[in-house]
Amino acid sequence: MIARQFKHRNSALWVAALVHRLSGLALAIFLPLHFLALGLAINGAAKLEGFLRWSDQPPVKLAESGLVFLLTVHLLGGLRVLVIENFAWRDRQKQLATLAAAVSALVAFVFLVRVF
Amino acid sequence: MNVQLYVWQRLTAALMAPLVIVHLAVIFYATRQGMTAADILSRTQGSPAWAAFYGIFVAAAAIHASIGVRNILSEWSALSERRAGLCAIVLGAALALLGFRAITALVLT
Amino acid sequence: MSEAISELSVSLWRGGREGRFETYTVPRRQSQTVLDVVSFVQRHIDPTLSYRFACRVGVCGSCAMTVNGKPRWTCRTHVSKVVAKPVGGRLEIGPLENLPVIKDLTTDMAEFFEKWQAAKGVFAPSRTRRDAIAQIRPDTPARAAANAAIECINCGVCYAGCDTVRWNSSYLGPAALTRAWTLVNDERDGGNAARLQAVAAAGGCHACHSHQSCQELCPQALNPTAAIAGLKRRTAAAYLKGEIKT
Numbered sequence: 322m323i324a325r326q327f328k329h330r331n332s333a334l335w336v337a338a339l340v341h342r343l344s345g346l347a348l349a350i351f352l353p354l355h356f357l358a359l360g361l362a363i364n365g366a367a368k369l370e371g372f373l374r375w376s377d378q379p380p381v382k383l384a385e386s387g388l389v390f391l392l393t394v395h396l397l398g399g400l401r402v403l404v405i406e407n408f409a410w411r412d413r414q415k416q417l418a419t420l421a422a423a424v425s426a427l428v429a430f431v432f433l434v435r436v437f
Numbered sequence: 438m439n440v441q442l443y444v445w446q447r448l449t450a451a452l453m454a455p456l457v458i459v460h461l462a463v464i465f466y467a468t469r470q471g472m473t474a475a476d477i478l479s480r481t482q483g484s485p486a487w488a489a490f491y492g493i494f495v496a497a498a499a500i501h502a503s504i505g506v507r508n509i510l511s512e513w514s515a516l517s518e519r520r521a522g523l524c525a526i527v528l529g530a531a532l533a534l535l536g537f538r539a540i541t542a543l544v545l546t
Numbered sequence: 547m548s549e550a551i552s553e554l555s556v557s558l559w560r561g562g563r564e565g566r567f568e569t570y571t572v573p574r575r576q577s578q579t580v581l582d583v584v585s586f587v588q589r590h591i592d593p594t595l596s597y598r599f600a601c602r603v604g605v606c607g608s609c610a611m612t613v614n615g616k617p618r619w620t621c622r623t624h625v626s627k628v629v630a631k632p633v634g635g636r637l638e639i640g641p642l643e644n645l646p647v648i649k650d651l652t653t654d655m656a657e658f659f660e661k662w663q664a665a666k667g668v669f670a671p672s673r674t675r676r677d678a679i680a681q682i683r684p685d686t687p688a689r690a691a692a693n694a695a696i697e698c699i700n701c702g703v704c705y706a707g708c709d710t711v712r713w714n715s716s717y718l719g720p721a722a723l724t725r726a727w728t729l730v731n732d733e734r735d736g737g738n739a740a741r742l743q744a745v746a747a748a749g750g751c752h753a754c755h756s757h758q759s760c761q762e763l764c765p766q767a768l769n770p771t772a773a774i775a776g777l778k779r780r781t782a783a784a785y786l787k788g789e790i791k792t
Binding site: 345366399432 | 447450451454457458460461464465468469472473474475477478491498502505506509528531532535536538541542543544
Binding site for chain 2: 786
């Protein structure tokens, strides 16, 4: 369409909704792979052990902390929606949305630091 | 159908909120330095609690993810509503199948 | 007319769905609104420019346009608020998004009002003139909810700013659903069975993802996100009680 940018798309709440959707999509794509990896144990520990050791590499650990971020941010974004839809309106939502993103980043960071 | 999908989406979301927090704790525990596959399996094998927890989690996630993906497909892709719904069902079925297989691998073998 | 303090370069959309932005230079004046700018172009530079306005004081909802990427009432938007630089500065004005363009800055609002009807945003009387007048207390939660959402003047800003409208052509939109919400809360109204059914259909309240753009953009400070959340709760309850056929 015609207008080149939507200024209101810079709102923390709009970004929260978009991040919620994109993180959900990423998790939905990741999940079958996660299940396949865990399913390696179906014939004993050896194959799973091989996979776990492969995943010790720093790039994989970095990706894993990304996944932890996505999971946490999707959880908190989902809580935002559940609260809006089921409880009385609260006005400080923008600050809460930004806080949620910060908490997610913190959780992912803690994960990353622990595995190195 | 919209109300049904909406109710299922929100119910599974609410159900999974505490499950995700527990799962994050499990992730942190399982990724401690030096934990091997054998260590993990020794904790999960033969455990009805693990099976129940993750069984519920997998079922809820399969439902929740497929409804979410249906929304994304119908809004962001050129697929018809019907096709989007079919893709979603396929995804949900795949997640349920692979998920229960993974639980079997960790609890029953 | 006040003295011109400098000049302003303004880009206006010319054409229909296909077209381009054309640039005009207008005198910049104190307390100038975006509507003043558009009017100046049409009256003094190019009489073929098409645009809408009526009251020019923010009560009719006719003059909404996309101003520097954001849908706004042009009569209540001061140029000084949207153009950062005091001298020079750019202003880009286009028709409202999510609606078919008729010509230049005017859009066809038919689908906006059709969706209003489809959401059953119409009062359904339950009494006749021979019945006693309904006694409505203004401080009941239902009336307070209705009052908080009632001042919509159908300007279309929320509809133009909603990404779900953009992505889902059957979505009724924030304004239509907000009006339905006021009627759901109106104890005099007798049409709620059909209304809840209507807003629970495809493109109804459940399509809303709570982006909250509508609430951020509404010039009347209404909160369609909250109204739609209310509809979600009512329809879910009605569905669980078997009152809605899916």
